[in-house]
Amino acid sequence: MSSPRFTPTPGTIADRLRRRLLALDYPAFARCVCALLETLGYEDARPAGRREWKGYNRPGGGGYDLEAFLPGGMAPRRVVAQIKQFDALAVHQRSVDELRGACLRAGAAEALLVTTSAFSDVVRKQAALPDRPGALVAPVRLIDGQELLGLLIRHRLGVRETVGVRERARGGTRRLEIDEAFFGSLAVRSTAAMDNGVTSGAAAPGPGRHSGPPVWRVTVLISGLREEAGSGTGRKRNAGEAGTDMGDAEGGS
Numbered sequence: 001m002s003s004p005r006f007t008p009t010p011g012t013i014a015d016r017l018r019r020r021l022l023a024l025d026y027p028a029f030a031r032c033v034c035a036l037l038e039t040l041g042y043e044d045a046r047p048a049g050r051r052e053w054k055g056y057n058r059p060g061g062g063g064y065d066l067e068a069f070l071p072g073g074m075a076p077r078r079v080v081a082q083i084k085q086f087d088a089l090a091v092h093q094r095s096v097d098e099l100r101g102a103c104l105r106a107g108a109a110e111a112l113l114v115t116t117s118a119f120s121d122v123v124r125k126q127a128a129l130p131d132r133p134g135a136l137v138a139p140v141r142l143i144d145g146q147e148l149l150g151l152l153i154r155h156r157l158g159v160r161e162t163v164g165v166r167e168r169a170r171g172g173t174r175r176l177e178i179d180e181a182f183f184g185s186l187a188v189r190s191t192a193a194m195d196n197g198v199t200s201g202a203a204a205p206g207p208g209r210h211s212g213p214p215v216w217r218v219t220v221l222i223s224g225l226r227e228e229a230g231s232g233t234g235r236k237r238n239a240g241e242a243g244t245d246m247g248d249a250e251g252g253s
């Protein structure tokens with residue numbers, strides 16, 4: 001049985017965005033996912049120290065790539081995440097089980113597993129079981145390549161709207177293109193941010209901030225869009241509900 005593979009329609013904005021994500025170095029890709037998490041309502045999203053798409057975290061990383069906090073309740077809940085910058089490789093059940101173990105060791109409330117590719121058939125079948133092992137103790141939220149692209153496009157992270165001369169003459173039909181300024185901002189501080197776990201513009205801990213090491217933050221401009229994640233799902237609708245942005249209507253070449 002061949003492994004599932006996610007491949008957007010060639011030439012669409014989703015295809016171009018995925019190619020741009022895969023071209024990022026690993027620290028920049030981590031910062032991109034951090035920016036998305038903060039857009040979705042997570043707080044203080046930051047890398048845990050991995051420098052490459054494979055291998056181990058630096059000491060103290062604990063088997064996860066990112067950490068963040070979910071607001072709400074008596075106190076913010078800690079969330080850990082693994083990110084898989086894969087092209088053709090599918091993510092298998094072993095990765096889910098390892099992340100669940102890391103979540104328990106870190107004392108986190110839940111975990112996220114984010115990939116640019118797809119999850120294996122076994123992972124998807126296990127995720128569909130309401131009584132799957134560990135689901136209540138250490139839930140792992142799965143975000144595959146299709147949903148990742150849908151969220152980025154919906155929240156205009158890595159893409160921007162543009163109106164050409166002909167489109168403007170016809171009434172201002174907007175198209176989507178890759179936002180190179182956004183990706184450039186991710187690449188500028190790639191080495192320093194991952195070495196220190198904090199950018200030069202990071203906020204110092206203070207009243208109301210989470211305790212722990214200095215917080216690495218991403219500042220992005222979003223057109224009035226923000227999605228709360230208080231339910232713990234990290235989203236309100238999936239990529240299939242993200243509208244027509246991923247197709248040819250807005251993002252064709």
